[in-house]
Amino acid sequence: MRPAAATAAIAAATVMALTFSAAGTANAVPTGKPNQIKYTYVPPANPAHQAIYDQMKQGRALEHLQELLSPLRLPYPLTLTVAGCDGVPNAWYNNDVIKVCYELLAEMLKNAPKEDLPIGISRADTILGPVLDVFLHETGHAVFHMLQIPILGRQEDAADQFAAYLMLRLGKDEARRMILGAAYGYNIQMPPGHRVTVPVDVFSDEHSLPAQRAYNVLCIAYGADRKLFADVVEEGFLPKKRAEACSYEYEDLTFAMTTLIGPHIDKKLAGKFHEVWARTVNERRARLARPPDTPGATPASVEAGGKP
Ligand SMILES: [Zn+2]
Structure with a gap:
């Protein structure tokens, strides 16, 4: 969801632009620094969410996301929070x-299948993909807002593209898992x-x-690597007609990301992006491999399918 303060941001950007040009410089882009990610686990009011809270905290989920996003050079801190939302x-x-x-x-968690899917998506990745996707999507909104990134088209689509682009930076195996997991997460919302x-x-x-969000993320992925995602088209998850132009869509996204976001990435820290993810994901993947009521599932995930 985009920030309600977008209008305020535009006003602030305008004021900054005016101020800067008055001072003799046209550069209104705020300067930032890396390691600006903070996090908070808000204890849930609803006891049904206690196990999710416990599991995320014990698994250090937000700490890992903090490390993963640390290369972003932001002008001020960005806090990642998990919290109850009164049923929403x-x-x-x-x-x-x-x-x-x-x-x-x-x-x-409720939408995850009981077992790995025959099309090659593991149960754990049907959870990890959408969770990573939502954090990266919201990070996209934060980056656009904090860094006053101009956006053509709809901000929600831009945030989806930001997330897809970052997932594709994870290295082939993990990128494939997360992209397919995210696409599953969108598809399951359709009848x-x-x-x-x-x-x-x-x-x-x-x-x-x-x-559309599922097709879009698959198209970006196929455009990025048509070998790695060849089966997505062969199996009909992405229609051939759309697939033909996906390399151009990925090219446009790459141009925007490298031009607009690239200057705000600490390149040295970003080099560890894939390593950080690979080091931290396996434990979570193992924990989510089975539904909570299956022998071998960890007690911490007992409630996982609980209704909000
Ligand atoms: Zn959004």
């Missing part, structure tokens, strides 16, 4: 804080079947529809 399964960025609701995390009936006002949403 959502996530948003506002006032320098990313908030991901336990209700949304519970929904992701099954090739034809769906929806109220016409869902098309007015500021986000693209879940099926």
